[in-house]
Amino acid sequence: MTSDLEAPPPRHVCIIMDGNGRWARKRLMPRSFGHRKGVETTRRAIEFFARSGVEHLTLFAFSSENWNRPAEEVSQLMDLFLQSLESNTDELCEQGIRIRFIGDRSRFDAGLRAQLEESERLTRNNRRLTVNVAVNYGGHWDLVQAARALARRVAAGELDADAIDAPQFAAQLALGDCPEADLFIRTGGERRISNFLLWQLAYTEFYFCDTLWPDFSETEMQQALDEFARRQRRFGKTGEQLEGAG
Numbered sequence: 001m002t003s004d005l006e007a008p009p010p011r012h013v014c015i016i017m018d019g020n021g022r023w024a025r026k027r028l029m030p031r032s033f034g035h036r037k038g039v040e041t042t043r044r045a046i047e048f049f050a051r052s053g054v055e056h057l058t059l060f061a062f063s064s065e066n067w068n069r070p071a072e073e074v075s076q077l078m079d080l081f082l083q084s085l086e087s088n089t090d091e092l093c094e095q096g097i098r099i100r101f102i103g104d105r106s107r108f109d110a111g112l113r114a115q116l117e118e119s120e121r122l123t124r125n126n127r128r129l130t131v132n133v134a135v136n137y138g139g140h141w142d143l144v145q146a147a148r149a150l151a152r153r154v155a156a157g158e159l160d161a162d163a164i165d166a167p168q169f170a171a172q173l174a175l176g177d178c179p180e181a182d183l184f185i186r187t188g189g190e191r192r193i194s195n196f197l198l199w200q201l202a203y204t205e206f207y208f209c210d211t212l213w214p215d216f217s218e219t220e221m222q223q224a225l226d227e228f229a230r231r232q233r234r235f236g237k238t239g240e241q242l243e244g245a246g
């Protein structure tokens, strides 16, 4: 599927994949059924954005607040992550896709932690698209761990506190080596960030839609890219300044 719009694709797309539970409930099925369908959409999204020339795709798979869900759902989600990675890592490699995980993984069991590391190791040299999967991730956690890392360096005498600037702070974040997010997509009808990336969303274009994640089709993914291409990103400048620059 191609677009008639000529603007370059976003370098970094991030997505809150919301609506799996409601998708299942509408079909009188357990929420875990919706999450399984959600994995299929995730696979399609990875293929779609790789084909579209996006360099980084960051997916919110499990937030630090998701531990508050019923224990059964949390355990089913953990099993699903493990199975999905076991069965899809080879294919990611064949497609030239690197996968890595951001978030505090210390709370996951040893089996899942080992699989996260193995999938990262096997795909680490792939360059077509990097998929950053946020697991036990929260924007507040990320900012706090970055502040701690800098504070430790200041305490050790390696860094002057007055020398800390925005690029230096950004480099300590979990996505320190990524460009800031160009396009944020949230499916499922809610219009909020839900403690996803905070620093990286400073100048991001937002795309919200009501479609539940399992129904989010390639046509709608393309609509999000087309909408992005129509936006004028001013980064604080005026429209006239940008138009004058040609």
Ligand code: FPP
Residues within 6 Å of the ligand: 017, 018, 019, 020, 021, 022, 023, 035, 038, 039, 042, 059, 060, 061, 062, 066, 080, 081, 084, 085, 133, 188
């Ligand atoms: C939000 O829907 C979705 C989740 C909390 C889980 C998302 C995870 C996947 C799609 C699987 C991805 C897998 C890998 C390996 C990256 P919800 O349960 O909040 O839906 P609701 O708002 O309708 O209740």
